[in-house]
Amino acid sequence: MTNQSRRWVKSSYSGGDNGNCVELAVGEAALPVRDSKCADEGPVVEFGREAFAVFLGSVAKGR
Template identity: 75%
Template sequence: MTKNSARTWVKSSYSGGDNGSCVEIAFGEQVIPVRDSKRADESPVVEFGREAFAAFLGSVTTDR
């Protein structure tokens, strides 16, 4: 985990406009950092390797 830094964070297009529960990601060269958008300034950041994140997205999009 790393501290939040000067990354450009992106919230899912599936999240509502009411600042509801959602995660944000930022694109890095070797890792994909993920954080809680509700507590962005204090949330821990979990970093996934690109292959692990791609496998996660594949699982989510196929309902596995």
């Protein structure tokens, strides 16, 4: 699937002024993540759902 055909969602931490931040594509087996400042030509990193859940849990705990 190409970056343009994915449904990307911007992080809620991007701020209310449409600031640039991290986006992830929803509705896929893996979770593709990209930097919204270079969305079309920048790299995409894909995480497995379990690995992403562990990452979010660690961030929430301040690790």
